[in-house]
Amino acid sequence: MPQSLTLEILSLAAGGDGVGRLPDGRTVFVPRSAPGDRVEAGITEEHKHYARARVLRVLRAGAGRVEPPCPVAGECGGCAWQHLDYPAQAEAKHGFLREALRRIGGLDDPPLASMLAAGQPFQYRNKAQVPVASAPDGSLRMGYYREGSHDVVALPAEGCRLLAPAVDAALRFVREHLADLGLRPYEQSSGEGSLRHVMVRADSRGRAMVVLVTRAPLGQSAAEAAALWVGQAGIASVQNNLQSKTGNVVLGVETRLIAGPPALDEDLGGLGFRLQATSFFQVNRTQTLALLDALLAVRPWKAGEQVLELYCGVGTLSLPLGRLGARVHGVENNAAAVDDARANAAANGLAQLSFSAADALGAWERLPEGFKPSVALMDPPRKGLEPGLAARLVELGPPELVYVSCDPASLARDVKLLAAGGYALKSCRGVDLFPQTPHVESVSLLVRA
Numbered sequence: 001m002p003q004s005l006t007l008e009i010l011s012l013a014a015g016g017d018g019v020g021r022l023p024d025g026r027t028v029f030v031p032r033s034a035p036g037d038r039v040e041a042g043i044t045e046e047h048k049h050y051a052r053a054r055v056l057r058v059l060r061a062g063a064g065r066v067e068p069p070c071p072v073a074g075e076c077g078g079c080a081w082q083h084l085d086y087p088a089q090a091e092a093k094h095g096f097l098r099e100a101l102r103r104i105g106g107l108d109d110p111p112l113a114s115m116l117a118a119g120q121p122f123q124y125r126n127k128a129q130v131p132v133a134s135a136p137d138g139s140l141r142m143g144y145y146r147e148g149s150h151d152v153v154a155l156p157a158e159g160c161r162l163l164a165p166a167v168d169a170a171l172r173f174v175r176e177h178l179a180d181l182g183l184r185p186y187e188q189s190s191g192e193g194s195l196r197h198v199m200v201r202a203d204s205r206g207r208a209m210v211v212l213v214t215r216a217p218l219g220q221s222a223a224e225a226a227a228l229w230v231g232q233a234g235i236a237s238v239q240n241n242l243q244s245k246t247g248n249v250v251l252g253v254e255t256r257l258i259a260g261p262p263a264l265d266e267d268l269g270g271l272g273f274r275l276q277a278t279s280f281f282q283v284n285r286t287q288t289l290a291l292l293d294a295l296l297a298v299r300p301w302k303a304g305e306q307v308l309e310l311y312c313g314v315g316t317l318s319l320p321l322g323r324l325g326a327r328v329h330g331v332e333n334n335a336a337a338v339d340d341a342r343a344n345a346a347a348n349g350l351a352q353l354s355f356s357a358a359d360a361l362g363a364w365e366r367l368p369e370g371f372k373p374s375v376a377l378m379d380p381p382r383k384g385l386e387p388g389l390a391a392r393l394v395e396l397g398p399p400e401l402v403y404v405s406c407d408p409a410s411l412a413r414d415v416k417l418l419a420a421g422g423y424a425l426k427s428c429r430g431v432d433l434f435p436q437t438p439h440v441e442s443v444s445l446l447v448r449a
Contacts (some may be wrong), residue, residue: 004056008039012092014100014409016080017052027054032074032149034084036062043114064088066177069122070161072136079162079436090117090432093440097408097430105412105425109439113429116290121435124284127164127201128153129250132178132185139404140185142198150188158398162436166202166234173233174198174210181222186215188246196243197250200363201275203264204285205237211277213251215244227259234397235261239277251278254335267293270347271319273344278336280313287433291404294429296442298402301326308373308398310389311380315341315353316402322350322378329371330355331363332370360389364396375400384410385417394421408440415446422449 009030015178018033027050030041038060041053058065068074068082080090081145101110118124130285133152135141143154155175155308161166184193197213210229212218218226218240219420234429243252255277259275265273269289275281282288295317301307303325309318312330314337321328332338335357345353356366360380375398378385384407385393393401401423405411415425423446429439 004040006059007039007053008042009033009034009035009039009062012095012438014096022051022054026050030055032080032083034062034088034321035066036060039064051055064314071156071158072143074217075146075217076144076153077149078144078160080147081436081438084163086117086121086435089121089435093432093438094429094430096438096440097248097411097442098430100408100412101415101425102174103412105410105415106419107415107425111425111427112131113427115299115430116287116294118284118287118290118432119325120286120434122161123164123168124435126164126167126203126288127162127199127281127283128160128167128287129197129199130171131197132195134185136194140178140195142171142178164202166206166208167200169233170200170202170208170210170235171198173229173235174200177225180210180225181218181221182225183214184220199241199250199277201264201281202234203266203275206266207264208225208234208240209237209260209264209275210235211239211241211251211255212258213241213243215242215258217242223258224307230259236264237262241277253278256315268316269320271323271344272315272347273316273319274340275337276340279340280334280337281407282316282433284433288316291433291441291443294319294401294431295404296320296425297323298429298443299400300444305375306371306373307375307377308367308371309377310354310363310377311378312377313337315344315355317377317379318353318355319344319348319350320413322353323348325352325370327352328354328377329366329368329373331358331360331366333357333359360386361392364392373398375402376435377402377404379404380410382407382410385414390414390417390421394423397423397448399448401445403446404441405442405444408442411442415444418446423447423449 007020017029039056045052046237142252186193194214199211202208238258241255266273307328309330312332320326338357428444
């Protein structure tokens with residue numbers, strides 16, 4: 001294979017890469033390319049049935065290609081699609097859902113509704129988790145990992161285009177004052193240093209929480225210096241999360257309060273949520289409201305009906321259903337999230353909601369006495385339903401299933417498994433919570449035949 005060759009980009013793969021054909025007919029995947037591009041590309045990997053390449057030069061731009069607004073968009077792994085205009089992104093995501101349901105789910109004509117595209121494709125993330133590393137000059141570098149590596153690409157001086165203004169302002173302040181703490185970045189190869197990540201999350205009122213993720217607790221001088229950040233750049237709380245394990249999990253289980261309140265109070269469509277350092281909460285508030293609209297419209301939820309929610313988290317989906325009068329029992333294997341869900345339900349006066357700490361397979365052993373759900377609501381992680389859960393739903397599940405998915409491939413796989421047991425997909429609608437990336441969420445309804 002020559003060092004470089006000319007490729008026509010035909011489409012986008014589900015992972016976000018452009019797709020072309022090599023002269024020998026093999027598929028070639030080309031990151032950061034756009035349909036319609038004609039590019040000079042260099043092969044980076046060769047396999048029997050496919051290859052990977054990188055763009056060396058754009059010879060002719062496709063109709064959807066734009067100039068990325070971020071100066072490090074070609075290096076940073078935080079987002080992969082800034083070179084695509086937003087309408088092209090939304091169209092591609094709709095296509096990802098359609099093709100997954102056809103190819104993996106076995107549906108010739110998927111019942112797919114129009115995509116709920118984002119009205120604000122930039123400045124939407126209410127949370128950032130930023131690794132810290134040493135720069136060549138000995139200073140501290142904050143940024144995101146280069147795609148496929150652990151090299152940190154420093155955030156540009158003008159900040160990250162994806163972050164909500166309150167998160168960006170707090171993160172810029174921390175970047176300017178991080179050296180004041182006297183902490184060394186953790187180096188996994190040597191085991192030296194302590195500071196691993198800086199996490200910032202902000203609520204809808206613009207109050208920010210800063211969490212310093214370290215291998216060991218902050219010393220007194222570092223803690224005192226960090227405490228002075230409260231009241232600056234919208235920072236309301238500073239905390240120290242301890243993560244001594246190796247691997248890619250950012251946060252550990254223990255968090256110590258340095259200054260300010262231990263949690264933020266978020267408002268989502270008139271419902272209040274307590275957000276602690278380790279609480280899971282969707283990062284795009286506006287599109288989460290769109291997701292909730294899609295959820296409430298997917299079927300006629302009735303006051304008094306019993307709903308079993310699997311993977312319930314902190315109650316983001318449970319509470320809106322409870323406000324309609326539904327009796328929801330949520331199951332979640334993260335005990336801290338269950339505590340948050342109970343507190344959120346109580347704070348919103350939704351006494352008919354209940355929650356159990358268990359995995360999804362064990363949900364039926366945790367149902368309240370006399371609880372017979374007419375619908376099960378599921379919001380699993382990217383890998384989809386855990387092994388055996390589809391069979392359990394076929395055996396014990398209610399007449400209707402509502403499936404909130406964050407990965408079209410796992411959704412399609414689970415739809416096929418459930419279809420074999422008698423559930424038919426009646427509707428599916430994509431919701432774009434993550435502009436500038438290939439990720440797509442969806443809300444589906446399955447009904448037992």
